Amino acid sequence: MHALHTLDVALGERSYPIWIGPGLLDDAPRWTTALRGRHVLVVTNETIAPLYLSRVTRALGERLHASVILPDGESFKTLENCGVVLDALARLKANRDACVIALGGGVIGDLAGFAAACWMRGIDFLQIPTTLLAQVDSSVGGKTGVNLPAGKNLVGAFHQPRAVLIDTQTLDTLPPREYRSGLAEVVKYGAIGDPDFFTWLEANATALLARETGVVAEAIARSCLHKAGVVARDEREDGERALLNFGHTFGHALETVSGYGSLLHGEAVAIGMVLAARLSADLERAPAADAERLEHLLRALELPTDLPGGTSADDLLSLMRLDKKNLSGRLRLILWRGIGHADIVPDVPEAMIRAVLSAEAMAPG
Template sequence: MSEPRQLDVVLGERSYPIWIGAGLLSDSARWRRAIRGRHVLIVSNTIVAPLYLDAVRHGLAGLDVVSVVLPDGEQHKTLAHCSVVLDALAQQKANRDACVIALGGGVVGDLAGFAAACWMRGIDFLQIPTTLLAQVDSSVGGKTGVNLPAGKNLVGAFHQPRAVVIDTDTLRSLPAREYRSGLAEVVKYGAIGDADFFAWLEQHAAALIARDSAAVAEAIARSCLHKAGVVARDEREDGERALLNFGHTFGHALETASGYGQLLHGEAVAIGMLLAARLSAQLGRAPAADSERLQALLQALRLPVALPPGSNAETLLRLMYLDKKNLSGQLRLILWRGLGQAEIVPDVSDVAIRQVLQQA
């Protein structure tokens, strides 16, 4: 097994490593040192647990380990299932030095991290993301939370993990649609702040679709490096970190409108990024040619670029007003000046947004 790559999220005493490499689940000597107490609760789901739960438990020999296996899917990222995790911690008699391990995709990571943030006002948690989307995005940065029927991630907390363990071997078991969904978040990093990385993705689209190990590892590392830098500079999304939500205001509205789980998160973000790019062009803020490049790359990565059939512009616009980036009832969208140049734009008119939605 080759030495994994290590990146660091630098947040003073709350700094933590991101390890990226093949075979990391079996390298428990590396990640077990991030666990400080005796009680460990592993949270996984019905898809991931049969594949990887035993390997993680094996690496925790000698500790008091219990596990919670949740149903798979965004529709299960709820307060009710968070309560299931908290009840398990209570039954375990977990102390303040306990650790929650999130073993799964973004739903598991968000929910397990939120439970860890709530238990005794905050205990340790470890991210072991097993989907590409979680590896390049949700596992890094400490955003945790659950959904409400009214909207996505409306209940949550900032709570940084002790470490992020990205075993690239777990991507072998990932269904093709889930894998492609993760590529949308990879594209986002190039779109918002690294035109050279965007060009690299254009050149390596075929290799990424084929899951070439070298290309995938490079894409993960460059994505995590970008996010780690942003989080270090703006942990609680007071400014620059909001740029990471490029396409997400549209995307979250699409997820909510279509019913959680109908559109995968990355699929909704892909559509949302293109809508944001088109809106930027419509407002005269960016060249239309860059929107066309974005659309071409998303299509090369086999991601959707059109609204789902039956989408309603008025419904989507109403849901966009629930976005957490909004202030004083005014929409604040992440748009761009072109490739690699994202920006926060307040007070975009409903008329302009409605027009882009109706033309999509």
């Protein structure tokens, strides 16, 4: 029997637990305590519903519940589908003490959480992430939202969950590419703030790829512990929390320019982290050897590190100008001083960014 990890996101009266371990979906007495009222709406997708929806609804017992099953994929994280969830809450006659359960990956968590933030100006929601990426990143911290054709996550709200339930056995049904995508966010935590964790990841890369249960649970717990600490210190991304976007400004632009779904989020972030590390080296902020070490780890985890062929540096730069971290039209990027040390860097010269992007775009695949 593997140990249960219990962490807390410390936000005063709005603090909440993160439970990590195998078989937690069937531990109804633990997670149903987070439900305050009788009305519950479960939001999931066409991939996850056949696997886990019945187990969740069975645990709800006599509560008045309904479910929304959305198509699977980043391209469906839209205002239109948020409206589908809100309409379902209306049909359920959900009250202010109702709860939305997000059962799925980051797309479902972001969209369902945003709908919960909107219904009656904010009702409870519970995160049950079923992908590694969602378990270590998007399910913790209360960022919710949807995409627009102009860019990713441009519409959203900060809305913290009541609890996060991470059943590690849900990873058994996760396709290999989706699993590897989640490992990029795990690497990010070591890259921006924990060099010892980065070294641990290098030593355990093979075990992580093989999904060894204890190693995976440890990686999830250490990632969540880092994120919970950052969120507690900077809930609304006024400072330190922005560091969690290391690689994301490049990555989000890549996702948008390639069409949502062509590159998985973690794949785009992996490429984005390498670009940020190389830019840091070009700006003489960090050793080039650390950028090479980062690239080596990502490749060991079978993640992409190069721009897809045909990617336009101009298109990427144009999308990066829309990034939410920018101030007064000036680009702000998360760069680093080497492994474990990230910074928010204002006024990064566009010529330097363009040079890195152009060099990568022209590099042989």
